[in-house]
Amino acid sequence: MxxxxxxxxxxxxxxxxxxxxxxxxxxxxxxxxxxxxxxxxxxxxxxxxxxxxxxxxxxxxxxxxxxxxxxxxxxxxxxxxxxxxxxxxxxxxxxxxxxxxxxxxxxxxxxxxxxxxxxxxxxxxxxxxxxxxxxxxxxxxxxxxxxxxxxxxxxxxxxxxxxxxxxxxxxxxxxxxxxxxxxxxxxxxxxxxxxxxxxxxxxxxxxxxxxxxxxxxxxxxxxxxxxxxxxxxxxxxxxxxxxxxxxxxxxxxxxxxxxxxxxxxxxxxxxxxxxxxxxxxxxxxxxxxxxxxxxxxxxxxxxxxxxxSRRQEMNRSFNRLHLVNTYGAFGSVTRLRHEVVIEGTDEEEVTDTTRWREYEFRGKPGDVRRLPRQWAPYHLRLDWMMWFAALSPSYAAPWFTRLLRKLLESDRDVLRLLRTDPFPDAPPAHVRALLYRYRFTTWRELRSTGAWWDRELVGPYGPPVSRRASEPG
Incomplete structure (x- = not known):
């Protein structure tokens, strides 16, 4: 032929x-x-x-x-x-x-x-x-x-x-x-x-x-x-x-x-x-x-x-072999950026003066002075899912609390997915998640502060988790 x-x-x-x-x-x-x-x-x-x-x-x-x-x-x-x-x-x-x-x-x-x-x-x-x-x-x-x-x-x-x-x-x-x-x-x-x-x-x-x-x-x-x-x-x-x-x-x-x-x-x-x-x-x-x-x-x-169809779906597989799928991306665009920031403390009692230390992720925004890195085509799965977690706490419900508990245990495999571990010697006593509003700085702000991001606290993302509460009775 x-x-x-x-x-x-x-x-x-x-x-x-x-x-x-x-x-x-x-x-x-x-x-x-x-x-x-x-x-x-x-x-x-x-x-x-x-x-x-x-x-x-x-x-x-x-x-x-x-x-x-x-x-x-x-x-x-x-x-x-x-x-x-x-x-x-x-x-x-x-x-x-x-x-x-x-x-x-x-x-x-x-x-x-x-x-x-x-x-x-x-x-x-x-x-x-x-x-x-x-x-x-x-x-x-x-x-x-x-x-x-x-x-x-x-x-x-x-x-x-x-x-x-x-x-x-x-x-x-x-x-x-x-x-x-x-x-x-x-x-x-x-x-x-x-x-x-x-x-x-x-x-x-x-x-x-x-x-x-x-x-x-x-x-x-x-x-x-x-x-x-x-x-x-x-x-x-x-x-x-x-x-x-x-x-x-x-x-x-x-x-x-x-x-x-x-x-x-x-x-x-x-x-x-x-x-x-x-x-x-x-x-x-x-x-x-x-x-x-x-x-x-x-x-x-x-x-x-x-x-x-007027009700077009994005990224849908019609069979379990993932053959002949439908694709699409960003049918809607968010106007504001929110980020979930996870912090821990080694103090046994939490007070207004408690010092909290932040966990840094490899790819997602955290430290406002850190320029975002190029990771693609490598896929940082946890970092991506943290973006969805900021959009919808219910989306992250099946795994987010377990993530916090893993940090309380200083779980080696989870910590390997992060950029920094602020508690290298002993696990934290408490961890918490906060929701921040992030935006890119202006040219003037970048020159004066050296920060690529500006962030503003929105409030708690969920209740804190303590090591004592996580330990079996």
């Missing part, structure tokens, strides 16, 4: 696969380094308890067969090692069937993690990585020409990411239609980056241009991904440019980088010389690719219906 092969995309496929494997690597390392505190046997929301109440059919995972922290670590580090090997080109040096098995194993391992990850893995980029990783199984390797149907499926995935995000904005917060959302967003986004302060202070007319360009990129450009070349390449480059702008302006885990990876599926590299010679495409591979294409076409009914 001559129409099946698209050799002109050989370089795009190579870069796409290596970059996708690198995203997998970040995801597996993130899981390996953070799971014990979050979903481990003694974590904030323990996976064993989840596995006891949720059946396999509702959350397919290898861990339904067996769970232990040691086994989870083995799965995560195996995924990281395999991802690193594929990033370095191992999947191109083996037969096609073995290459497909390597990609399939990555997908199964990460699906197993996401499906028991509970609230810590409820982000849209988890489903996006799984869907892209599943399609990569059918992208072939250096032994065969890139299959056109799989490239089109990757573009269809990119279309849903961009167009879904554009629709949810246009239908959602009125500030998107008024072109004013970026007057607030750079300051109130979940985890600002080192340039977010500067983006926030761009002239307001430029913020209007940013929003207008976003609408064009997300509502018009996605259709051009399916146009003849070189239009499709131009559309992909427009997406790439927009995503790099977002990378510079904040920390959104691997969402932006993975979107860039998907855009490579539309970049024609036929002008690049020294294209490799591909062997004949096996019939069984063609059949498998066509079968997956039909499957995606059938499953697309649900995300298409969602995008056309």
């Amino acid at each position: 001559e129409w099946f092969a698209a050799p002109e995309y050989w370089l795009s496929r190579t870069v796409l696969q290596r970059a996708l494997a690198a995203v997998y690597l970040v995801a597996f390392v993130s899981a390996a380094l953070q799971f014990r505190a979050l979903i481990g046997e003694r974590g904030l929301t323990p996976a064993p308890a989840f596995l006891r109440r949720v059946p396999f059919r509702a959350s397919p995972s290898l861990f339904h067969r067996h769970y232990s922290d040691r086994f989870f670590a083995a799965v995560a580090w195996t995924g990281a090692a395999l991802s690193a090997a594929v990033t370095l080109g191992a999947a191109d040096r083996v037969p096609l069937a073995v290459s497909m098995a390597m990609w399939a194993l990555l997908w199964v391992l990460y699906l197993s993690i996401v499906n028991i990850g509970q609230t810590w893995y409820s982000f849209g980029w988890e489903s996006l990585l799984l869907e892209a990783g599943f399609l990569a199984v059918f992208l072939g390797n250096a032994g065969v020409a890139p299959p056109l149907p799989t490239l089109l499926l990757l573009r269809w995935l990119l279309f849903r990411v961009e167009f879904g995000a554009g629709l949810i904005k246009w239908r959602g917060d009125a500030c998107w239609r008024r072109l004013t959302c970026l007057d607030y967003h750079h300051e109130t986004q979940p985890m600002p980056g080192p340039l977010s302060w500067f983006f926030h202070h761009l002239p307001r007319p430029l913020h209007r241009v940013e929003v207008a360009a976003n609408h064009v990129t997300q509502l018009v450009v996605p259709f051009l991904l399916f146009a003849p070349q070189p239009v499709a390449t131009g559309a992909a480059l427009a997406v790439l440019g927009t995503q790099l702008w977002l990378v510079a302006s904040g920390n959104f885990s691997w969402l932006n980088w993975l979107t860039i990876v998907l855009a490579l599926s539309a970049v024609d590299t036929s002008s690049v010389h020294d294209a490799p010679a591909h062997g004949p495409t096996p019939l069984w591979f063609e059949v498998a690719v066509i079968a997956v294409t039909v499957l995606v076409a059938v499953l697309s009914w649900w995300p298409v219906r969602n995008m056309l």
Whole structure:
């Protein structure tokens, strides 16, 4: 089938696969380094308890067969090692069937993690990585020409990411239609980056241009991904440019980088010389690719219906395998930034003169003089969830009190997720959580105080927790 092969995309496929494997690597390392505190046997929301109440059919995972922290670590580090090997080109040096098995194993391992990850893995980029990783199984390797149907499926995935995000904005917060959302967003986004302060202070007319360009990129450009070349390449480059702008302006885990990876599926590299010679495409591979294409076409009914609905949902998976999902982000933008600040004291009795010491998180705002750091594509899960906790105490109810109790115990795994432990020698006697209103300082305030943030106490976030009350009677 001559129409099946698209050799002109050989370089795009190579870069796409290596970059996708690198995203997998970040995801597996993130899981390996953070799971014990979050979903481990003694974590904030323990996976064993989840596995006891949720059946396999509702959350397919290898861990339904067996769970232990040691086994989870083995799965995560195996995924990281395999991802690193594929990033370095191992999947191109083996037969096609073995290459497909390597990609399939990555997908199964990460699906197993996401499906028991509970609230810590409820982000849209988890489903996006799984869907892209599943399609990569059918992208072939250096032994065969890139299959056109799989490239089109990757573009269809990119279309849903961009167009879904554009629709949810246009239908959602009125500030998107008024072109004013970026007057607030750079300051109130979940985890600002080192340039977010500067983006926030761009002239307001430029913020209007940013929003207008976003609408064009997300509502018009996605259709051009399916146009003849070189239009499709131009559309992909427009997406790439927009995503790099977002990378510079904040920390959104691997969402932006993975979107860039998907855009490579539309970049024609036929002008690049020294294209490799591909062997004949096996019939069984063609059949498998066509079968997956039909499957995606059938499953697309649900995300298409969602995008056309006035009650469009963001980041929804319609099946437990996270295939053919719907995507979207920031349908509404918060105008004020609130942060939950956790403090502790080693004084046994709390009085008006008690000295409280603050726990510092790695990524979320805390110390007003500390410039936000760049963490993406690495995902600080606890820091992100603390942003949601400030928005809604009920959202954090399943784990927040347990977090405070872990701090009273000086839990080693939880403390590893934090930037500082103000009680290195002995656990605190009491901890408390306060709610602050944060805002970026002005240029004048930055010059005079050296502070990137200004904060004002709103009040207690909840009742204090004491070590004595937490100890068994």
